[in-house]
Amino acid sequence: MALSPKKPKKLSGGFLLILFIVLSIVLMTVWIREGASGPLHSVRSGFATITMPFQYAGAMLSRPFQAVGNLTANLGADQEDISTLTAENEELRALVMQLEEYRQENERLSKMLELADTYSLDSTGARVISRSADTWNRILTIDKGSSSGLRVGMPVLSANGLLGQIESVSQFSSTVRLITDSQSGVAAFLQSSRTEGIVSGSAEGLVYLSYIPLTATVQPGDVVVTSGAGGVYPKGIAIGEVASVDFSPTDVYQTIIIKPITRVSTYEEVLVLVGNQSEVKINVNVGSQSSDGSTDQENPASNAESSNSTGGSDDAVSGSSGNPDTPIAGGSDGQ
Amino acid sequence: MDNSGSSLKPTVLGAVITMALQIIIAPNIAINDVVPNFALLFTVITAIRYGSMRASTVGFILGLIYDLIAQGPIGVMPLVLSLLGYGAGSLNKGMLAGSLPMQLGMILVAVFFGELLHSVILAIIGYDSDFLMSLLMRVLPGTVYDSVIGLILLPLLTRGDNSRKRRSESSLRSIDMRRKRR
Numbered sequence: 325m326a327l328s329p330k331k332p333k334k335l336s337g338g339f340l341l342i343l344f345i346v347l348s349i350v351l352m353t354v355w356i357r358e359g360a361s362g363p364l365h366s367v368r369s370g371f372a373t374i375t376m377p378f379q380y381a382g383a384m385l386s387r388p389f390q391a392v393g394n395l396t397a398n399l400g401a402d403q404e405d406i407s408t409l410t411a412e413n414e415e416l417r418a419l420v421m422q423l424e425e426y427r428q429e430n431e432r433l434s435k436m437l438e439l440a441d442t443y444s445l446d447s448t449g450a451r452v453i454s455r456s457a458d459t460w461n462r463i464l465t466i467d468k469g470s471s472s473g474l475r476v477g478m479p480v481l482s483a484n485g486l487l488g489q490i491e492s493v494s495q496f497s498s499t500v501r502l503i504t505d506s507q508s509g510v511a512a513f514l515q516s517s518r519t520e521g522i523v524s525g526s527a528e529g530l531v532y533l534s535y536i537p538l539t540a541t542v543q544p545g546d547v548v549v550t551s552g553a554g555g556v557y558p559k560g561i562a563i564g565e566v567a568s569v570d571f572s573p574t575d576v577y578q579t580i581i582i583k584p585i586t587r588v589s590t591y592e593e594v595l596v597l598v599g600n601q602s603e604v605k606i607n608v609n610v611g612s613q614s615s616d617g618s619t620d621q622e623n624p625a626s627n628a629e630s631s632n633s634t635g636g637s638d639d640a641v642s643g644s645s646g647n648p649d650t651p652i653a654g655g656s657d658g659q
Numbered sequence: 660m661d662n663s664g665s666s667l668k669p670t671v672l673g674a675v676i677t678m679a680l681q682i683i684i685a686p687n688i689a690i691n692d693v694v695p696n697f698a699l700l701f702t703v704i705t706a707i708r709y710g711s712m713r714a715s716t717v718g719f720i721l722g723l724i725y726d727l728i729a730q731g732p733i734g735v736m737p738l739v740l741s742l743l744g745y746g747a748g749s750l751n752k753g754m755l756a757g758s759l760p761m762q763l764g765m766i767l768v769a770v771f772f773g774e775l776l777h778s779v780i781l782a783i784i785g786y787d788s789d790f791l792m793s794l795l796m797r798v799l800p801g802t803v804y805d806s807v808i809g810l811i812l813l814p815l816l817t818r819g820d821n822s823r824k825r826r827s828e829s830s831l832r833s834i835d836m837r838r839k840r841r
Contacts, residue, residue: 337745340712344738344741345742348719351723351734353734368727368733378682382683382686382687385687457686458730459692459694460731460781460786527787527793527797528792
């Protein structure tokens with residue numbers, strides 16, 4: 325019997341498909357089980373660093389087209405006037421909300437001396453370089469990352485109010501999950517009644533305020549601000565106002581839809597809250613008191629704020645080392 | 660039609676262009692937060708042109724890159740696209756060889772099943788809590804958007820193929836003519 329040369333074995337399509345299915349399931353399992361510092365998250369972070377210049381180029385390329393789109397949308401009016409007035413209007417509304425928050429807090433807490441100002445926040449500006457590359461996540465990519473001191477969990481604001489939270493950080497860019505995303509959740513309350521709930525996004529693009537009982541009086545136009553519960557977002561940041569309220573007598577909670585104050589598509593720059601000045605001040609005070617021989621118990625209000633702030637940053641860090649939604653869970657725990 | 664033995668060059672080039680489009684263009688042409696999925700489209704087109712084996716490989720690789728760009732769980736899109744590439748390639752081999760309207764119909768169906776499968780897997784692993792709303796607000800608009808882009812791209816690619824074929828046929832004819840003259 326003559327020996328014929330062996331043909332190299334060719335992979336069959338079915339075998340290849342099974343291999344890909346197994347590999348995909350392994351990847352999914354690893355991704356779900358690993359923390360934010362796991363290998364797949366690190367690969368994604370590295371990939372984000374590589375793709376950042378391309379995303380930036382895309383944003384630059386699209387800017388003139390977006391301007392043309394805006395122009396055609398507002399035919400019949402002077403584009404510059406409309407932009408200026410819209411921006412001014414949004415800023416003023418945010419300012420009114422913020423001032424109302426300050427006024428109410430001032431009334432409640434004016435008797436409590438030596439309370440740290442929770443609104444003196446350290447922030448850094450960043451430029452939006454890209455928006456979501458898929459339909460399932462509402463995110464932004466900004467041009468600052470770990471090299472600028474940004475960390476997972478830090479709140480991100482526009483000039484008017486809350487935008488979202490940093491979900492992942494690479495060296496020169498970060499990804500921000502918006503409050504309109506269905507994976508997002510923010511501890512919030514109604515400014516008028518102080519009733520607390522959770523603001524969350526949804527697949528349909530609406531933003532809901534959940535867990536508001538039927539007994540609470542809610543009117544369209546009521547302002548919703550962050551409650552500070554959970555320690556991730558500072559208290560009093562404007563989120564939006566109530567657009568509609570709906571419930572039936574058999575419901576446990578009201579269905580409240582919120583109109584966010586920030587319109588994500590219009591922003592090219594954002595602010596990232598990198599720390600709280602009051603936290604620093606309090607720590608400095610505590611240090612000086614200790615050196616004088618007095619104890620921390622002399623100022624319980626400051627201590628409470630200090631521990632809250634520290635808890636907040638801890639939460640944010642825990643978000644980086646584990647589930648990025650940890651701060652959100654913290655928010656709900658605070659209810 | 661299984662052309663898995665043909666040159667890899669156009670597939671690799673197409674895959675690179677696809678991912679460049681996904682990174683650079685797709686986020687900027689989103690309509691109401693619906694972002695076109697070029698990776699899915701290219702996998703289906705590869706299945707139509709080259710068959711199941713190459714399509715499932717392309718699907719897996721592009722799916723992996725897609726998941727690295729996006730913020731969802733890694734591994735979902737490779738699973739979806741490798742299954743879709745294999746399925747679409749197998750169907751195309753048996754039923755749809757050569758007919759442009761059938762291929763256009765197949766893009767529509769494949770894109771819908773791809774988006775639907777993605778949604779189902781996300782719901783199973785607990786990433787998406789409201790399946791019905793996602794079906795209405797993400798799967799269906801995504802299918803329409805992807806299909807429109809696919810319906811534009813496929814005839815363009817087919818026209819490119821036809822002109823390439825005509826060029827190669829005419830050059831063969833001219834070679835024959837020269838030989839006959841000699």
